[in-house]
Amino acid sequence: MINKTTIGLLLGLVALTAVNVHAQQRGSDPDHRLSLTWDRWLDHDEIGERMQLMQRTWPNFLTLRSLGNSHGGREMWLMTINNPATGGELDKAGMFIEANVHGNEIQGAEVILYTIWYLMENYDRIDEIKRLVDERVFYLLPSVNPDGRDYFLDNAGSGARTGHIPVDSDGDGLFDEDGPNDLNGNGVIEQIRKYVPGQGTHRISHVDPRLLERVFPGENGDWVLLGREGIDDDGDGRVNEDPVGGYDPNRNYGSDWQPNYIQGGSMNYPFQLPEARAINDFMMTRPNIAGFQSFHNSGGMILRGPGAAWQGRYPTSDIRVYDEIGENGERMLPYYDYLVIWRGLYTVHGGSIDWTNDGLGIISYSNELWNGGQYFNSPLLQEQRQNPNSPISPQRSRFFFDDFLEFGDQYVEWAPFEHPVYGQVEMGGWKKLSGRVNPRFMSMELFHRNMAFTLYHADQMPLMSIGETSVERVGGNLYRVRVDITNERLIPTITERARQNHVVRPDLITVQGNVDIVAAGWVADKFRPGPTQMIDQEELDRILVRSGHPGRTTRTIEYLVRGSGAMTVTYSAVKGGTVSASVQLR
Amino acid sequence: MMNNDRTLHPNEGSTRMIIRTTVSAGAVALFATVGPLPAQTASYLDFDGLSRELRSLASGSNAASMQALGTSHEGREVWLVTVGAPGGTPLESRPGVLVVGNLEGDHVVGSHLALETVRYLLSSDDANLDNTVYYVVPRLNPDGAEAMFAAVRHARTRNALPYDDDNDGRIDEDPPEDLNGDGLITMMRVPDPLGAYIVHPDDARLMKEADASEGQAGAYTLYWEGRDSDGDGFLNEDGAGGVDLNRNFQHVYPYWERDAGPYMVSEPESRALMDFVIAHRNIAAVIAYGHSDNLVTPPDSRGNLSDANVLDLVIAADASNTDIFATGVFPGGGGGGFGGFFFGGLPGAVPQLRGAQPGRDNDPESGRRPAESVNRDDLTYFEAASDAYKEITGIEKVGVSRDARGALFQYGYYQFGVPSFSTQGWALPEPAEPEEEAEDEEATPRQRGGAPSGGEPGFEASLLEAMDGAGIDAFVDWMPYDHPDLGSVEIGGFRPYATTNPPAADLPDLGRAHGEFTARLASMLPRVRIAQSEVMNHGGGVFTVSVAIENTGFFPTSLQHGVVSRSVQPTTVQIQVPPESILTGDAKSSTIRKLDGSGARAEYSWVIQAREGSTIEIRVRSEKGGSDTTTVTLR
Numbered sequence A: 001m002i003n004k005t006t007i008g009l010l011l012g013l014v015a016l017t018a019v020n021v022h023a024q025q026r027g028s029d030p031d032h033r034l035s036l037t038w039d040r041w042l043d044h045d046e047i048g049e050r051m052q053l054m055q056r057t058w059p060n061f062l063t064l065r066s067l068g069n070s071h072g073g074r075e076m077w078l079m080t081i082n083n084p085a086t087g088g089e090l091d092k093a094g095m096f097i098e099a100n101v102h103g104n105e106i107q108g109a110e111v112i113l114y115t116i117w118y119l120m121e122n123y124d125r126i127d128e129i130k131r132l133v134d135e136r137v138f139y140l141l142p143s144v145n146p147d148g149r150d151y152f153l154d155n156a157g158s159g160a161r162t163g164h165i166p167v168d169s170d171g172d173g174l175f176d177e178d179g180p181n182d183l184n185g186n187g188v189i190e191q192i193r194k195y196v197p198g199q200g201t202h203r204i205s206h207v208d209p210r211l212l213e214r215v216f217p218g219e220n221g222d223w224v225l226l227g228r229e230g231i232d233d234d235g236d237g238r239v240n241e242d243p244v245g246g247y248d249p250n251r252n253y254g255s256d257w258q259p260n261y262i263q264g265g266s267m268n269y270p271f272q273l274p275e276a277r278a279i280n281d282f283m284m285t286r287p288n289i290a291g292f293q294s295f296h297n298s299g300g301m302i303l304r305g306p307g308a309a310w311q312g313r314y315p316t317s318d319i320r321v322y323d324e325i326g327e328n329g330e331r332m333l334p335y336y337d338y339l340v341i342w343r344g345l346y347t348v349h350g351g352s353i354d355w356t357n358d359g360l361g362i363i364s365y366s367n368e369l370w371n372g373g374q375y376f377n378s379p380l381l382q383e384q385r386q387n388p389n390s391p392i393s394p395q396r397s398r399f400f401f402d403d404f405l406e407f408g409d410q411y412v413e414w415a416p417f418e419h420p421v422y423g424q425v426e427m428g429g430w431k432k433l434s435g436r437v438n439p440r441f442m443s444m445e446l447f448h449r450n451m452a453f454t455l456y457h458a459d460q461m462p463l464m465s466i467g468e469t470s471v472e473r474v475g476g477n478l479y480r481v482r483v484d485i486t487n488e489r490l491i492p493t494i495t496e497r498a499r500q501n502h503v504v505r506p507d508l509i510t511v512q513g514n515v516d517i518v519a520a521g522w523v524a525d526k527f528r529p530g531p532t533q534m535i536d537q538e539e540l541d542r543i544l545v546r547s548g549h550p551g552r553t554t555r556t557i558e559y560l561v562r563g564s565g566a567m568t569v570t571y572s573a574v575k576g577g578t579v580s581a582s583v584q585l586r
Numbered sequence B: 001m002m003n004n005d006r007t008l009h010p011n012e013g014s015t016r017m018i019i020r021t022t023v024s025a026g027a028v029a030l031f032a033t034v035g036p037l038p039a040q041t042a043s044y045l046d047f048d049g050l051s052r053e054l055r056s057l058a059s060g061s062n063a064a065s066m067q068a069l070g071t072s073h074e075g076r077e078v079w080l081v082t083v084g085a086p087g088g089t090p091l092e093s094r095p096g097v098l099v100v101g102n103l104e105g106d107h108v109v110g111s112h113l114a115l116e117t118v119r120y121l122l123s124s125d126d127a128n129l130d131n132t133v134y135y136v137v138p139r140l141n142p143d144g145a146e147a148m149f150a151a152v153r154h155a156r157t158r159n160a161l162p163y164d165d166d167n168d169g170r171i172d173e174d175p176p177e178d179l180n181g182d183g184l185i186t187m188m189r190v191p192d193p194l195g196a197y198i199v200h201p202d203d204a205r206l207m208k209e210a211d212a213s214e215g216q217a218g219a220y221t222l223y224w225e226g227r228d229s230d231g232d233g234f235l236n237e238d239g240a241g242g243v244d245l246n247r248n249f250q251h252v253y254p255y256w257e258r259d260a261g262p263y264m265v266s267e268p269e270s271r272a273l274m275d276f277v278i279a280h281r282n283i284a285a286v287i288a289y290g291h292s293d294n295l296v297t298p299p300d301s302r303g304n305l306s307d308a309n310v311l312d313l314v315i316a317a318d319a320s321n322t323d324i325f326a327t328g329v330f331p332g333g334g335g336g337g338f339g340g341f342f343f344g345g346l347p348g349a350v351p352q353l354r355g356a357q358p359g360r361d362n363d364p365e366s367g368r369r370p371a372e373s374v375n376r377d378d379l380t381y382f383e384a385a386s387d388a389y390k391e392i393t394g395i396e397k398v399g400v401s402r403d404a405r406g407a408l409f410q411y412g413y414y415q416f417g418v419p420s421f422s423t424q425g426w427a428l429p430e431p432a433e434p435e436e437e438a439e440d441e442e443a444t445p446r447q448r449g450g451a452p453s454g455g456e457p458g459f460e461a462s463l464l465e466a467m468d469g470a471g472i473d474a475f476v477d478w479m480p481y482d483h484p485d486l487g488s489v490e491i492g493g494f495r496p497y498a499t500t501n502p503p504a505a506d507l508p509d510l511g512r513a514h515g516e517f518t519a520r521l522a523s524m525l526p527r528v529r530i531a532q533s534e535v536m537n538h539g540g541g542v543f544t545v546s547v548a549i550e551n552t553g554f555f556p557t558s559l560q561h562g563v564v565s566r567s568v569q570p571t572t573v574q575i576q577v578p579p580e581s582i583l584t585g586d587a588k589s590s591t592i593r594k595l596d597g598s599g600a601r602a603e604y605s606w607v608i609q610a611r612e613g614s615t616i617e618i619r620v621r622s623e624k625g626g627s628d629t630t631t632v633t634l635r
């Protein structure tokens, strides 16, 4: 249990050794220990620096390690939050939060950095935060694909979803030899269009001259689209046919993995990618992990598995847990829908949250951060958008938003260009941060709401406790001992899927003391007389509970024992902690 | 060619032991080969013995090299021997054959077939070492194989990953034990009025399930030999060994089964092999010796494998602890639990759950599924390989086999896209009398066990009969034993390794035959060449260049499934001129998804603008069929 005096002492030490001297409170809030800004997208080095800074500021709670290197040699930074005064890491249920497995889906990393910062800044201020940090352990990995992240942030941003193991996408024996090129050197990979009066497939929209629209069949337009900015780098007569990477780092996990022709981009076998492998190797050494979140973008979704319909439905008891957390998530995250991946998004084989659910027995979600509806987030504006003539109609709203709220920062106007292959063309289009990544000024809300959802998810991880105990002397040295065992939270210690797959160690109820156990069983209703469901196992001092302990439930175990003195009953759940009670036989 | 009878059943009167050398590591040479290579071995070799033998072969020839692909859990090397003549086309650009043996720990014969294959290839004229490369991994599972040479032998298939088989929080805590001290782990049959089995009416060594409809009552339960070491009420449910490597690969992987590993390719041994395979796309055929067969019996007309030949005794002994996962399961959410005391952060909420939203509501039937039977267009190649195999080895009938979920050879076809084979590598001895019901068996495919109704001998009985006839001591007769916990029982059953490995004396001939088959398979690989080239001068610096690409091999440049699964890259034909100098005709780079073998051709022509008298290079490159280059002069 928590010793308040000890924690106070430890915190005092932290304050003395911290980098920033705690300043006096001004205005309504106390000063932050770390005054960080949250209006930039950080590259890999900056993420590492920020994590090191936080680790130095709160060294007692934070442990920073690298799980290994990405293909490109970048550290896979992982922060652990654990209060050692309330127990060791493996004794508490763990919440693992990761992001950015797709290189271009960047903002989850900032959600995670914000989460570390928020928990630490508010540990002493907000009771619920303190309780959560004291009860749980958090594993936070801002970028699963640091190579892709830097490629997206440092370059023109095109084709950054993939990881960076070279793949021969066009089968010519060469690897990544012909990707898009920033021909005009403006830092953007644009679209190419060519003016071909009366012979084209597209025309300029009358709604907005920046819009091209496809002509109806049988009609002729004045423009053809020639793909993305680039040339034939390898002289094989084809343009941009083998860009960097060329696989999907979120199809390389170990459940329902399928070969490339069924699931594009899955590579040759699960956990072939060094990043997926490093994370899984770590997770397999932390069986206490009971919650998992993988942030992606975009669309505004709270996704759960299964990724493919062929896998069938999850067991009903697991679905109930998913539904309750998912639906509360919808209330916490306006514009986000709680969906099953295959049904609400598209079919995914070998995705990360299928593995963590099926192979590691972890209740897992994946949030698709940012929904375009949030550009115009009032009922009135949503109604206006229905009108096709409105300047914020679905066709035009992106331009409106960019014109009036981003001051035109996200769009590159069409401009003439002399292309080495296509001749006189025009190039233009949206910049990389537009569309899937939220506007910077809307980041704080996105970070905070998504953090709040993961903290709620973490709070629902199993938490075991012991309630009432009773000892009744039956005669001689024969006693009837009853112990109430409770899982205080929603998620069971072992999901039904984990039980079916045998992937989580069963819960164990052990007995110590000078006792001989005659029988043990579950009491049907401790308030009324009635039968006890006997436990038919050989080792009654080490009872296996393969089906785990359900959420928000108290069960009463009854032992008939011969003995004397102290008898200790211990309930141990790898995902719910270990609790025990001692009674005296007299 | 080998004569089956002569080779496998020499006219010896004496009973032969399967394992001639039980603990010795050394090789006993019974046969000599011509040439400077070390003599063939006629005894099973442990890790040190095999390593020595491979090293001496590899060091004795400049056409062989040896390296470790990786190391096992217990630190033994997974050896790779690469065979191919130096010089000429680089090895990694030649059509290659991959040979892997001993994936299952108890299939030690596989490693000897591979070892002898190396010897054969280095000494034979038909191996085409100048234009072919052979990658031979004799023993993928050295830790599992080592169990054959232990003081107490238990036919172990798995590698040495410490694994909690029964998921009770304890690892390897209840292994089988050699109670009667005969150095073997066999089985126990225990009188049990609640048991499911009776002694087989046709052969008292075998057991069959009691059939209540025939008025039979079970009288025995079967177990592996041993005690309940951890006192959990189950016998021998968690012994040493973790993953059966031939159930750890990616095709129809047996998810969540006890010996298949935590996930596909999870093991250091399987991963080392897989990393090698995917980096060597020139591998154009695979032979993986093991417990499954598609060589003696090729896939049927629907592309499916024949049924497994299983041992009912083994199934019965395994079944003795399958109930273990039912213990500790308390249904109904908790055996008398009461809920509603705690509601996390939402006191009082009794949620009316509406469930996950439909979103786009995609069609559950959408999306393609992976192929699980051989493509009709590819069957002929499997049949041709099977014919060659049977012709060379004389093997017409195989012994114990099993289903092929997660097996390497299945990966080789279904995901790597090449002709890929497995077989046990030795013949079930022919039974003494001719089988008249052979046709019936083919007509009704099913899992053949020991006791079909109708009285004809099942697989198990015919196996024993054949072994008896060949003088192979494959069965340890049941003998009474006073078990410390179970009282009076009998110990006996199939002798470990006897049903999965031939007599050691057969290894030299079997090895030579399998070496010959490997070379024959290599001769069937696709081989592309530019068969013809032509230049037509149109004047004014305009020329038509034409070539004919030919596959002189037997296999196509890609099987049809290699095309379907996109696992085999198309063959590329490229003319080495700047793209803008091509006036009309084929593209600078053209691709052929599949060029059939036996001399099939594909023709290409380009009209180009170039300087008269200049030379132009045309290249063809096939992932599985090598490459070729020709130069034409524009005149």
Ligand SMILES: [Zn+2]
Pocket: A102, A105, A250, A296, A297
């Ligand atoms: Zn994504």
